[in-house]
Amino acid sequence: MEVSRALKSPGQSFPFEETLTLEPMEVLSDPVSFEDIHVQGEYLCAGKARISLRAEVSARADTRCSRCLTPVSIPMTAQIDAAFDRAPDPDDPDLYSFEASTIELTDAVRDALLLELPLQVLCQPDCKGLCPVCGIDLNKGTCTCQEGAEVVNPFSALKNIVLNEEV
Ligand SMILES: [Zn+2]
Ligand SMILES: [Zn+2]
Structure with a gap:
């Protein structure tokens, strides 16, 4: 996502809305695919080479019941409260790097969705x-x-x- 407007006007926040796709992944040996990912929020330049971003993510997780392996789709929402910096700090997991004037939302969105994914997905509570x-x-x-x-x-x-x- 192009953020040059924010870099030119530090402190001013800019609303944004994006759709994106993530590669299917494996979570605790269950295949998970996040679909229909929609991100909406705002970002601002908070200091020389830093972008602060808050957003709400909505998506659908296609996975399977961890007991009977039946396909299960879960509607999900997640919050992102992240910072992007040209000089990332390896000790800060909420700090993502960016180059030039483009931030890449993929990692922050995937991390936020994985955090909200139930530890045990079931097709029904008493499967x-x-x-x-x-x-x-x-x-x-x-x-x-x-x-x-x-x-x-x-x-x-x-x-x-x-x-x-x-x-
Ligand atoms: Zn089941
Ligand atoms: Zn049997």
């Missing part, structure tokens, strides 16, 4: 997930794998011990 043994989607069907798993239940093991003592 039953996939059977760890046969892989069937337990929201759509049942299997008998879990019945076999009851053998390791401590209470049934206890019952066996009691029975053995009676014999």
Whole structure:
């Protein structure tokens, strides 16, 4: 985004509105694609070679349920409160670099969206997930794998011990 107007008028804020695209990425081994990204806010020149920017991002995250892997789309909003500097400080993660009179919103937008992405995306709050043994989607069907798993239940093991003592 071209910011030469702000660089020429330090302290004066300029509204902006941008749409942008991000490459699909992987978050905790789940594929995530942010679509329909819309950024709206304002920026100003705050000092010699620094641009301060505040904006609201809206987007849709296309990902999958972390339990049953069904595709899930989540509408999202995120806030950006970032600074861009020609001489970036590696110790300040909210400081992005820029060159000449163009700032690149991509990194700030991606960071803001990732921060708002739920740690665990579910298709429904009580998603039953996939059977760890046969892989069937337990929201759509049942299997008998879990019945076999009851053998390791401590209470049934206890019952066996009691029975053995009676014999
Ligand atoms: Zn699910
Ligand atoms: Zn199963």
